[in-house]
Amino acid sequence: GKASDSGVVYGHRGMTLEEDxxxxxxxxxxxxxxVIYKKPTPIQIVHVDYPKRSAAKITEAYFRKASTTDYNGIYRGRYIDFEAKETTHAHYIPLKNxxxxxxxxxxxxxxxxxIGFIIVKFTQTAEIFLLDSDYLANYWVASMKxxxxxMPxxxxxxxGHLIPQNYLPRIDYLRVVNKVYF
Amino acid sequence: GKASDSGVVYGHRGMTLEEDxxxxxxxxxxxxxxVIYKKPTPIQIVHVDYPKRSAAKITEAYFRKASTTDYNGIYRGRYIDFEAKETTHAHYIPLKNxxxxxxxxxxxxxxxxxIGFIIVKFTQTAEIFLLDSDYLANYWVASMKxxxxxMPxxxxxxxGHLIPQNYLPRIDYLRVVNKVYF
Ligand SMILES: [Mg+2]
Ligand SMILES: [Mg+2]
Known part of the structure; x- marks a missing residue:
């Protein structure tokens, strides 16, 4: 990674937020x-082939819309839940994400x-923020009206809170969670 | 549902444990x-078609083995995690499940x-038990030796604890969780 003006190392620009x-x-x-995992992408399976002597093969399926967020798990005895999104816009992320x-x-x-929050990466600067989900809920309600x-x-x-980026872990969001929620 | 000798109503015999x-x-x-959900089945997607004017269609994919349990979520402020299995054997469930x-x-x-446990349905009698995951872990280690x-x-x-079955909710496992973990 290369050092920015602020001295923060922004590495792995080729990696998606999800991969990181x-x-x-x-x-x-x-x-x-x-113990936190990304949930599998929900798929509607329509047809499966069962060939002899090899693995079952799904030959027709479609992506479904998730009814929950992508990530959940446990940290320091607390239930953790979040959604992660990238925005290519320099100054905002559309709510339709x-x-x-x-x-x-x-x-x-x-x-x-x-504990619920969103993690948003502004790809133009590679900055990644953690923001409590109450802010998303408030902006959501306001947009309906x-x-x-x-969200600017x-x-x-x-x-929100800028998440430190390192070699390991790449996106050290639990360091922010420690400060904000404990 | 029909009443058994013990007076418990065993209904929905056509439904799988997962559906219930x-x-x-x-x-x-x-x-x-x-707020507890079943995680989607993990799928390895190999090929997707993007037809014009219709939804993306997955044309080649395979089932993957899950690295976690199927169900997790939050209840009364606690993180909840469990796996659910049926056994057709009257007197045991094989560990290979x-x-x-x-x-x-x-x-x-x-x-x-x-909080971690397993929910096991003995399909011959339609009895469903909740058992703390420590027992599974102990039997697992013993079988390795x-x-x-x-597990008998x-x-x-x-x-374990017999889970009451009703009309709504069909499998009232949180009533058992209340007694065992709170
Ligand atoms: Mg998502
Ligand atoms: Mg399973």
Whole structure:
């Protein structure tokens, strides 16, 4: 990675946020810090072939919309739940990156005592922020009432937390979780 | 459903354990008691067609082995994790119904303060038991050392808990969780 003006190392520009989070989660599991996984992509299976002497082959299937967020697990005894998204826009992330089901899901998680947040990567600068899911819920409701259809980067700078990026773990979001939720 | 000798109503004999659990989890969500979902089946996608004016179609994919359990979520502020299996054997469930990865995963969950158990349905009698995952872990280790390759039904009767079956929720496992873990 190369050093930015601020001295932060922004590496792995070729990796997607999801890949980097998967590697980070694996590191957290291997070092026994947390047990957090990305859920598999939900698929509607229509047809499966069962050839003799080889593995079952799915020959017709379709992507389904997730009813929950992509990531969940346990950390320091607490239930953790989050959604991760990239935005190519320099100054905002469109709300259409999220689904109504996901916003509702995160509200439920909070109500039941869990920790819920979003992780958003602004790809132009490679900055990654953690923002509590209450902010997403509030912007979502406001947009339904005619408000803006995106969350400005300024919101992340004012109320979110820049996540440190390293070699291992690549995206050290639990360091931020320690500060914000414990 | 029809009444058994013991007076318990065993209904929905045509439904699989998974279907009944999904309906029960939906009921728990709708009544705002818990937020627990079955994870999607993990699929290795090899080829996707993107036809014009219609949905992306997966034309080649394969089933992958799950590295975690099938169900997780939050209940009364606690992280919940379990695996559900049916056995057609009257007196035992073979350990090969579980994978080493799942046993290891449940050990981690316990270590980090979560609640972990298995739900096993003995299909011949339609009885469904909840058993703490520590018992599975112990039988697993013993089998590696030459011990028996199955868990006897007697284990479930002595150390597990019969789950009440009703109309709604069909499999009221949270009632058992209340007693065992809170
Ligand atoms: Mg997603
Ligand atoms: Mg399974």
């Amino acid at each position: 989070l998967n590697v980070s989660n694996r590191y957290y599991i291997e070092t026994d810090q947390a 999220f689904h109504a089901h996901q916003v509702e899901h995160m509200k439920r998680i909070k109500r039941h005592g869990g 005619g408000g803006r259809k995106s 980067k300024q919101l992340f700078m004012d109320h | 659990l999904n309906v029960s989890n939906r009921y728990y969500i709708e009544t705002d008691q818990a 579980f994978h080493a990865h799942q046993v290891e995963h449940m050990k981690r969950i316990k270590r980090h303060g979560g 030459g011990g028996r390759k199955s 039904k007697q284990l479930f009767m002595d150390h």
